[in-house]
Amino acid sequence: MPVGDHVDSLATVLDLVRSGTARTRPEIGRRSGLGRTVVTQRVNQLTACGLLEEGALGPSSGGRAPRELRFRAQAGVILAAELGATGISVGVTDLTGTVLAEHTEGHDIAAGPDPVLDRVEQIFDELLDQVRTELAAPDLAVWGVGIGLPGPVEFATGRPSAPPIMPGWDGYPVRERLARRYDTPVWVDNEVNTMALGELRAGSARGQRDILYVKIGTGIGAGLVSGGTLHRGSQGCAGDIGHAAASDEDDVVCRCGNTGCLEAYAGGAALARDGLAAAKQGRSPFLAEVLASTGTVTAADVSRAAQSGDRTSVELLTRAGRLIGSLLATLVSFYNPALVVIGGGVSRAGDLLLAAVRETVYRRSLPLATRELRITRSTLSNRAGLVGAAFMVIDELFTPERLARWVDRGSPAGDPSLVTVPLREPVL
Structure with missing residues (x-):
């Protein structure tokens, strides 16, 4: 079992090849600062263990062409x-x-x-x-x-x-x-x-180090990446913004048992609840037709109604976006991420919700915090x-x-x- 500096250098060599950062022994040496002998020893050990394998010849820099190394991605x-x-x-x-x-x-x-x-x-x-x-x-x-x-x-x-x-x-x-x-x-x-x-390793946040991922689905939550590392907090519950207070009103009880929670007013379940009420009260002809034909109203129905120009549904999505944006503005000023990624089922409700989130964040956050801030939709979507x-x-x-x-x-x-x-x- 390798120990100490040995395992650190072993992990460094493996990470460089796994990530595609280095593909040959000379590249590993340049990227890691390890000597040629150490690089050779670690590559040989990783090859013997079945984690690396030799590939084709790489480009030559004047001498003998180096052999490329590949991580055995399908070893398990x-x-x-x-x-x-x-x-x-x-x-x-x-x-x-x-x-x-x-x-x-x-x-x-x-x-x-x-x-x-x-x-x-x-x-x-x-x-x-x-x-x-x-x-x-x-x-x-x-x-x-x-x-x-x-x-x-x-x-x-x-x-x-x-x-x-x-x-x-x-x-x-x-x-x-x-x-x-x-x-x-x-x-x-x-x-x-x-x-x-997922977004950090393979999606729209790839290559970033400080990001905020916000899921807007049935509920609302956030994932925080700081310095390229996921921040979970002491017990693992960092980012639970859905149950942060968004209102002083006590007319809506959240599923957590408290009142005034963000997701109780802006989550997918909240949009469905308010859309159903609008349909029953006759404030939305579109949703009333949905209710009559399906017996219920979902957040997706509210989104379709808004895209069709239904005024009440537009108001519901805009209000949800502004409530979410208000809380995110605080987080953006506090944490100063380079990127905010919006994901979850409700985030795919067209541009209306995202536009309301963006407008509120840029308006309410500190100018320095938003000077280079990007707010974008998830590229991995439901994956x-x-x-x-x-x-x-x-x-x-x-x-x-x-x-x-x-x-x-x-x-x-x-x-x-x-x-x-x-x-x-x-x-x-």
Whole structure:
């Protein structure tokens, strides 16, 4: 088992090749500052462990052309899932986070942990069989499992903590269940954190270091990336802006039990509630027709109505955008991100909501905080949480401390206890 400086340099070499930053031994040396002998030793070890392989000859700088190195992205796979309030997205990725197979379907998180996770495991198994068949690799190992949940999660234990919309989930041992099922390390986080991580690694925030990801769906939440690292807070609940106070009124009770919460006025459930009321009261002919034909009104119906010029629906979306923008303006002035990414189902309600958010943020934030600020819609859309759940696992597996535990055997599969390996505090 490599230790100390050895594992640090080993992880550095592997990260450079995994990320595509360096493709040859000379490039690794230039990027890392490591000597030629050390680079050669670490590359040889990683090759012997099955993590790297030789590729084609690279460009020559005058002498002998160097051999390019490749990370063996399909040495194993990651099982990843994002569980939302009303749907689940499940997938299998390679070790670079590339999705190899995926499936999305409607499912009520309030059904409870056993039926929901039973279904997730069933889809995992089906997709895993599919990938193994397509790659002609029947023994392809599961290197880790990543799950995003629509509620507060204590990251250290992988357990939900008093989630407002998840009856029966409080304290449920999600990590332990999946670790037993797949005999591999498992990480569990809030779905908005996985969405933020997905955008950071493979979406519109790629290459950024300070971003704010905001999900506007059934509920509202935020993921915070600081210095290129996801900020979870002491217990893992940083970014829970949906339950920040947006009003002093006590006429609307949020699903968390409090009044005045942002998502109780601006989330998808709130838009559906207010749209239904508008339909029943005759204030929206468009929504009244929807109600008559379907028996209900959804946030998507409000969006379609607004795009059709329905005045009441335009007012509902504009009001929601301004409420969200007001809270984000405070966060932008406080945190000063370079980029705000807006995602979630309601964010795809056309440009009206996004325009209201932007106008309010730029008007209410400090000029210096918004001088170079960009506010954009998610490019990964409904795939962000799935991709981010995979990257959560990948990032954790390849930390130097964990890499030292499994690199000699070439795979972390079969070692669920890797999640308990303590990590060194970063040097400030």
